[in-house]
């Protein structure tokens with residue numbers, strides 16, 4: 001089938017190339033001229049493993065066309081996927097400006113009556129219902145939330161834990177579900193609001209789980225126990241499961257923080273008092289502060305020190321800084337008079353835009369991990385790029401002036417690091 005997709009961000013572009021892999025023809029709509037040009041040339045505007053290759057392949061095969069014309073994209077299409085961004089406002093409310101504009105445009109073009117409008121963007125409960133009435137057309141509207149993680153989006157598309165399709169038109173639900181064939185996954189057909197809230201409920205729970213892991217790790221640290229062993233034991237309970245129990249610098253990304261804020265906003269709007277999600281957010285913020293407190297305590301103060309930071313992206317496998325620990329920790333270190341040298345394998349350019357020299361004097365970004373270590377009093381590891389664990393502890397020790405290694409991802413081999421005379425501190429690793 002021909003599928004139209006509006007919005008070529010992480011979700012839209014990944015979905016476009018993956019639907020092509022499933023044998024569909026896709027017309028991807030991008031209104032930004034710069035991104036449109038890149039996409040037409042087969043250059044991926046996003047850093048997502050596997051997407052650049054699939055984009056180029058399907059541009060060359062002709063399965064994927066890119067256009068700025070909604071009409072051209074929907075002509076002959078059986079479905080139009082809405083994948084525009086819904087970024088958070090200060091209140092936590094998702095900004096639906098782009099979505100509203102697109103729904104208005106859809107109402108103006110010629111649509112085949114059996115084309116299904118599919119909302120894949122993460123939207124507050126009630127948005128699909130609003131879209132159906134705002135469209136003023138007989139076309140069915142279906143909610144089909146995505147659960148793609150940055151860095152593993154393609155794998156998550158082809159091996160989903162479930163496919164959720166929501167709306168009142170059962171035949172339309174089955175048509176949308178059929179687009180994913182032959183992917184084998186549990187299929188849940190719901191109404192609109194259920195599908196919309198499943199997305200938020202999932203991300204809210206993942207954030208809760210991470211914050212819970214971080215709290216248990218803090219307690220383990222205080223009693224000198226190994227938090228990783230405790231969390232492994234917890235995860236072996238089939239009612240808990242091992243995933244998302246890794247303690248770290250606190251969750252980041254474009255979704256978990258945004259979706260928690262949206263859930264809280266929606267609950268306030270509905271007069272429902274939420275206790276757990278605000279706590280998860282407080283624990284998350286505190287996790288960053290604890291890293292700075294640890295450095296200050298171990299170094300006897302931060303002013304005049306030099307801190308090496310390995311990892312800027314919110315997690316390994318992406319160049320995305322949204323919600324990243326580095327975005328709060330590095331400015332705080334600079335604020336206290338520390339000098340920072342930072343490295344990342346993908347997010348250096350993005351961080352330079354976030355923290356330009358005129359705003360972040362005292363920060364130097366380095367192309368190589370060891371350059372960041374030069375004469376450093378401490379190393380703070382924030383992003384679990386596997387290559388950091390390949391660097392010999394001797395090289396770390398020789399490059400540094402001091403001996404403190406604060407590994408916020410428990411990525412490095414603490415025994416090997418201690419063996420070369422460095423003070424290794426993990427997260428939740430006891431004394």
Ligand code: UDX
Pocket residue numbers: 146147148149150151203206210243244245246247248249250251252253254255256314315
């Ligand atoms: C998340 C959801 O997983 C995905 O389903 C949704 O569609 C988009 O939001 P993403 O933000 O890409 O995906 O990354 P994810 O892998 O979920 O990690 C989110 C944050 O939690 C990262 O900062 C990560 O480092 C952190 N995390 C994750 C932990 O601190 N501990 C863990 O055990 C897992």
